[in-house]
Amino acid sequence: MCRLFFSCIFFVLISLKSFSQCCTANPVAGSVNIGVLTKNTFRTISFYRYSYSDTYFNGSEKSNLNFLKYSYYNFAGTILSYGITNRLTAEMQLGYYINRTEIFNTDPIYTQKGWGFSNSVASLKYAFTKKGTFELTGGLGFKFPFTQKQLTIDGVQLPQTAQPSTGAFGAVIQVFMQKSYLEKGLRFFLIHRTEINGTNIIAYRTGNSYTTTFYISKSINYKWTGIVQIRNENRAKDIRDDEKIPISGGYEIFFSPQINYSVTQKFNISFLADIPVYKYYNGTQLASKYAIVVSLTKDFDLSKSK
Amino acid sequence: MKIKYLIRVILLTVVIMVTSCKKKENTQPINSSSSGAFTLALSSDKTSINVGSQAVITATASGASGNVTYTWSVNTSSSITGSGYKVNLYASCPSCTGPNQVTCTAKDANNNSVVTKITITVN
Numbered sequence: 001m002c003r004l005f006f007s008c009i010f011f012v013l014i015s016l017k018s019f020s021q022c023c024t025a026n027p028v029a030g031s032v033n034i035g036v037l038t039k040n041t042f043r044t045i046s047f048y049r050y051s052y053s054d055t056y057f058n059g060s061e062k063s064n065l066n067f068l069k070y071s072y073y074n075f076a077g078t079i080l081s082y083g084i085t086n087r088l089t090a091e092m093q094l095g096y097y098i099n100r101t102e103i104f105n106t107d108p109i110y111t112q113k114g115w116g117f118s119n120s121v122a123s124l125k126y127a128f129t130k131k132g133t134f135e136l137t138g139g140l141g142f143k144f145p146f147t148q149k150q151l152t153i154d155g156v157q158l159p160q161t162a163q164p165s166t167g168a169f170g171a172v173i174q175v176f177m178q179k180s181y182l183e184k185g186l187r188f189f190l191i192h193r194t195e196i197n198g199t200n201i202i203a204y205r206t207g208n209s210y211t212t213t214f215y216i217s218k219s220i221n222y223k224w225t226g227i228v229q230i231r232n233e234n235r236a237k238d239i240r241d242d243e244k245i246p247i248s249g250g251y252e253i254f255f256s257p258q259i260n261y262s263v264t265q266k267f268n269i270s271f272l273a274d275i276p277v278y279k280y281y282n283g284t285q286l287a288s289k290y291a292i293v294v295s296l297t298k299d300f301d302l303s304k305s306k
Numbered sequence: 307m308k309i310k311y312l313i314r315v316i317l318l319t320v321v322i323m324v325t326s327c328k329k330k331e332n333t334q335p336i337n338s339s340s341s342g343a344f345t346l347a348l349s350s351d352k353t354s355i356n357v358g359s360q361a362v363i364t365a366t367a368s369g370a371s372g373n374v375t376y377t378w379s380v381n382t383s384s385s386i387t388g389s390g391y392k393v394n395l396y397a398s399c400p401s402c403t404g405p406n407q408v409t410c411t412a413k414d415a416n417n418n419s420v421v422t423k424i425t426i427t428v429n
Contacts (some may be wrong), residue, residue: 067358067398085342102385106360110387150379154389157379163401202381240381247401284400 029089037083040303080206117146141172160197167200180202207236343369372415
């Protein structure tokens with residue numbers, strides 16, 4: 001089974017390389033990562049995310065700068081997971097920017113738009129401890145772009161803020177902890193995700209990111225579950241030509257209420273709002289305002305089909 | 307016998323790699339000084355601008371065969387708006403300050419390329 005998995009990964013990588021000859025590409029959105037799956041379970045998570053920003057912040061204070069009127073993106077992604085054993089899960093994350101748009105405050109107003117494949121992540125997650133209602137899992141992933149070429153529209157190479165991917169290889173490290181209180185319908189999750197980014201072909205390196213999320217999940221009834229998420233995203237400064245860009249990086253704390261509806265036991269729909277409650281940026285930067293996410297999760301028990 | 311065969315395979319691989327590398331070198335854009343009659347000049351209406359403002363950059367190509375296409379890039383997070391032979395450099399972010407080096411690549415119908423750069427300081 002392991003051989004089959006690695007063969008598949010290899011095949012996908014080869015395919016991506018050939019894709020990159022003809023198509024444009026770009027960045028990976030943070031995904032909700034969960035623990036390991038039971039053996040022979042195949043899970044698909046498909047999600048759509050809309051994000052909007054229109055205000056600049058200097059440090060943690062609102063700024064009057066208005067170089068951009070606003071910016072937004074529409075992103076569609078999918079996460080495919082397979083339980084190789086009860087402790088080992090393989091995962092592939094794929095994403096596509098339908099658009100990544102910036103509206104400039106120029107006269108006349110100018111719209112800059114990028115689109116294309118984001119970075120993807122192929123990873124393995126292993127449950128160090130999986131006893132009853134407690135799980136501790138670690139994961140290691142390989143982050144890769146669909147293409148290293150920079151997206152150029154109408155003869156103009158877009159800036160990094162509009163590129164769909166970092167254009168560089170990288171790594172993802174994850175730690176996941178879960179404790180359930182089944183009799184109360186309560187679950188607590190703690191997830192940490194470190195993303196290490198490499199340098200792309202124009203000597204630009206997107207800063208590493210460190211995201212820690214705490215979830216509380218409570219079953220309302222057998223169909224509905226309420227989830228509250230507190231997330232801290234910390235991003236290091238970007239680097240260009242081996243020099244740190246002083247006005248880049250920072251950290252944000254998000255409050256994200258989520259509601260989950262179980263259509264069947266193995267098919268769920270989730271709605272999530274991402275609201276930044278605190279943000280601090282190095283220098284003056286365009287700040288996140290809000291994001292909304294819709295996701296569909298479907299589990300398949302492949303052991304039954306044998 | 308096997309070793310001889312192996313050496314032949316390695317030699318053949320090296321020859322293929324070397325010849326393919328040479329082909330790639332020939333397809334690289336060449337700069338204006340080595341492109342014969344095909345030249346490219348860049349000019350800007352301003353040599354320095356403030357963050358949040360724009361400079362107009364114009365490319366003038368001469369000695370080209372047929373239509374000329376232009377590709378633009380900048381080495382900071384500034385944005386280039388417009389397309390073709392005339393574009394704007396928009397210093398759209400506080401991190402855009404310092405020298406902004408704009409690169410223009412012009413390519414004619416015969417695939418001859420010329421690359422020229424111009425630097426605009428953003429304060």
